[in-house]
Amino acid sequence: MRIVIGLAILILGSTGGEIAITHGMKSVGEPAQLRPLAVLQFLGRAVRNGWFWTGVPLMALSFYALLVLLSWAPITLVIPASALSYVAGTFGAKFILGEDVSTARWAGVILVCIGVALVAAG
Amino acid sequence: MPSEQRLRIKTLVMVLALVVCANVGDLLLKRGMSRIGAVELTAHGIVQAFRLTVTNPTIWLAIFFLIGFMVSYMTVLSWADYSYVMPAGAFGYAVLTFLAVLFLHESVSPRRWVGVVLICVGVLLVGQTKPRTTEVAREAVVRCESS
Numbered sequence A: 001m002r003i004v005i006g007l008a009i010l011i012l013g014s015t016g017g018e019i020a021i022t023h024g025m026k027s028v029g030e031p032a033q034l035r036p037l038a039v040l041q042f043l044g045r046a047v048r049n050g051w052f053w054t055g056v057p058l059m060a061l062s063f064y065a066l067l068v069l070l071s072w073a074p075i076t077l078v079i080p081a082s083a084l085s086y087v088a089g090t091f092g093a094k095f096i097l098g099e100d101v102s103t104a105r106w107a108g109v110i111l112v113c114i115g116v117a118l119v120a121a122g
Numbered sequence B: 001m002p003s004e005q006r007l008r009i010k011t012l013v014m015v016l017a018l019v020v021c022a023n024v025g026d027l028l029l030k031r032g033m034s035r036i037g038a039v040e041l042t043a044h045g046i047v048q049a050f051r052l053t054v055t056n057p058t059i060w061l062a063i064f065f066l067i068g069f070m071v072s073y074m075t076v077l078s079w080a081d082y083s084y085v086m087p088a089g090a091f092g093y094a095v096l097t098f099l100a101v102l103f104l105h106e107s108v109s110p111r112r113w114v115g116v117v118l119i120c121v122g123v124l125l126v127g128q129t130k131p132r133t134t135e136v137a138r139e140a141v142v143r144c145e146s147s
Helices: A002-028 A036-046 A050-072 A075-082 A085-095 A103-121 B003-036 B043-054 B057-077 B082-089 B091-103 B110-127 B138-146
Strands: none
Touching: A002 A036, A002 A050, A002 A075, A002 A085, A002 B057, A002 B082, A036 B057, A050 A075, A075 A103, A085 A103, A085 B082, A103 B082, A103 B091, A103 B110, B003 B043, B003 B057, B003 B082, B003 B091, B057 B082, B082 B091, B082 B110, B091 B110
16 A cells, blocks of 8 residues: 555656646746757746746655655566656646647557556566 | 747757756766765765765766756746657657667567567657647747747
């Protein structure tokens, strides 16, 4: 049971963190140009965005959950199971960020999820 | 160049940059830390590991690449869908497997090859969808127009 809770914290932490950062970056707006100065100005705006600082601790929590999980369960279970974050992330993108996830994108995400689980399992 | 095509190209370039930075950063970190050796979990051991870490140029190079990963990830997410960038980034697993075979002459299990093929097909499927399906925030549009 504690492994399931740990995995849930790992997956929801990383997904939640990345969704918060995505939301923050979308509200900051893209750099006017892809040149060093414009990107630095963009980063300056990004680190003053509250959503960025909501995302970072969630990702740190997820990393901590990974360390704890690795002491409870074999790595061959933990890393492949964490590939579920691709599916969780896509649900989050659709229902929280309002992205239009087409059938082709869903199919791609599910293939990537299974593929990453197989590669991580060795 | 049509804006749709321009968006696709700049998204793919940034995804490539983040995949390269993340994997090179991880490999350098692994190389740097393995030179330092196993860290003893005592106060003295941690202090010594910290001293060795901050004076190791390989670790600094790894940190440089990992910062590059974070910057390119944040930048691409400012215009592209999360559900587009996240699976596309998994392409790194396939690249690492090819590099391990080509340069480290590692043997790769059939299961792992199946995984690599599934990742490549999945990334191709995601890659041919529209990189952005949401509207850019009004605030961001105003800022872009004024700059």
